[in-house]
Amino acid sequence: MSRKSFPLVILLPPSEGKADGGSAPKWKASSGEFGKTLGKYRSQIASALEELGGGDAKLLGVGGKHLAQAQETNTSIVGAPTLAAHERYTGVVWDHMSPSTMSAKVHARAAESIIVLSGLLGLVGFDDQIPDYKLKMGASFVPIGKLSTWWREPLSKALNARLAGRHVIDLLPNEHRAAWTPTPDAYASLSSVTFVEKSGKVAGHDAKAAKGLLARHLLESAGAPLDALASWQHPRFTLTY
Numbered sequence: 001m002s003r004k005s006f007p008l009v010i011l012l013p014p015s016e017g018k019a020d021g022g023s024a025p026k027w028k029a030s031s032g033e034f035g036k037t038l039g040k041y042r043s044q045i046a047s048a049l050e051e052l053g054g055g056d057a058k059l060l061g062v063g064g065k066h067l068a069q070a071q072e073t074n075t076s077i078v079g080a081p082t083l084a085a086h087e088r089y090t091g092v093v094w095d096h097m098s099p100s101t102m103s104a105k106v107h108a109r110a111a112e113s114i115i116v117l118s119g120l121l122g123l124v125g126f127d128d129q130i131p132d133y134k135l136k137m138g139a140s141f142v143p144i145g146k147l148s149t150w151w152r153e154p155l156s157k158a159l160n161a162r163l164a165g166r167h168v169i170d171l172l173p174n175e176h177r178a179a180w181t182p183t184p185d186a187y188a189s190l191s192s193v194t195f196v197e198k199s200g201k202v203a204g205h206d207a208k209a210a211k212g213l214l215a216r217h218l219l220e221s222a223g224a225p226l227d228a229l230a231s232w233q234h235p236r237f238t239l240t241y
Contacts, residue, residue, distance in 0.1 A: 006188035008113045008225040009166045010215055013176050014124070015091025018132050022081030022088075025129055029078065032128035037158045038121070041151070045120055046077045048144050049135070059141055060134050070134035077120070080131035085116060085124050088132065093171075096212025099126075102219070109219050115162065117176040119147045122155045123162075138175040148178040156181040163187050167225040169218060171211050191229055191241040203237055210237050 025031070029046065030039035049055060054071030057063045062070055073080075082088075086099035102110060116124040119137040124130060140146040160183045170177070170192040177192075184190040193214070195207035203210075214232055221228030229241065 006225075007166050008109075008169065008218065009163055010114050010169045010218060011172050011176075011180075012093065012114055012116050012211075012215060013137075013171075013173055014085075014116050014118045015089040015094050016136075017091040018088050018134075019083055019090050020132060022083040022129075022132070025082060026079045027077065027082045027129065027131040031082075032121075032130065033125035034121075034123040034128075034158055038123060038154060041154050042121055043078075045135075045144060045147075048141065049074045049077065049120075052141060055135070055139075055141065059139055061136065062134070073132050074134055077131050077133055082129035082131055084126075085128050085130050086110070086114075086126050088130050089116070092208035093212040093215070096209045097215045098212070102216075106216075106219050113219065114215070115159065117155070117159075117172060117179055119151075122151055123159055136175070137179055148175065151179045152181060155179050156183075160186060167191075169193060169225060169229060171215060189226060191226065193229070193239055193241045195237045196240055197237065207237055210234050214239075 029042040030036060052059070054074035057067050060067060060070045086094070099107070099110065111125065111127045114126040117137065118124050119135040119139060120133045121130060135147070137148050138146070144150050159180055164186045165188055167188045168190045170190065182190060195203040195210055197203050213234070217232050218225060218228050221231070229239070232239065
């Protein structure tokens with residue numbers, strides 16, 4: 001079997017920026033691709049957030065009217081209106097991946113390939129219907145503790161089962177990588193990508209746009225995923241993996 005024959009999975013973070021609102025179906029913890037395996041864990045986090053009144057400024061990283069809005073959102077997660085993940089997430093990575101401009105073929109590949117690691121939801125598929133929320137993977141609160149540590153065992157079990165036999169392109173920040181213990185021997189390949197400035201310095205926030213462009217490139221490439229990764233070019237960044 002050629003390298004091309006193995007399917008692709010791209011691991012992405014969610015975004016801080018999220019579209020408001022949504023419609024039916026109302027969200028429940030058991031919904032989406034990973035709801036059956038992770039639903040009980042999602043319920044625990046949603047309940048803990050509600051007990052905390054949605055979280056304070058330190059936990060959520062916002063203040064003023066944005067804090068009040070985030071608290072209201074976080075105390076009404078169960079039963080909240082939903083949007084598809086690719087519509088809900090509106091940050092820089094997702095904006096530059098530009099799901100709304102994908103052809104039907106590329107969208108279908110994205111639905112098969114993209115998995116998001118989320119502080120609230122654990123794992124999210126590209127087309128999963130999800131609520132609005134405000135919660136970072138690096139957050140820590142009682143009684144959960146640090147989310148990346150709390151999620152690690154159930155998230156890794158569910159994710160590694162899904163990644164078996166696939167080319168895995170890891171575009172996660174360290175905060176989200178901390179929630180996952182890979183089992184690379186079970187995958188066709190694992191490429192943990194780092195964006196590097198021309199100077200040799202590891203790129204920071206500025207690489208978010210490039211990450212979105214790389215994800216789109218991988219989805220649009222017809223050849224083997226590793227060849228697509230090797231062929232990507234950017235005027236500012238190179239890749240190590």
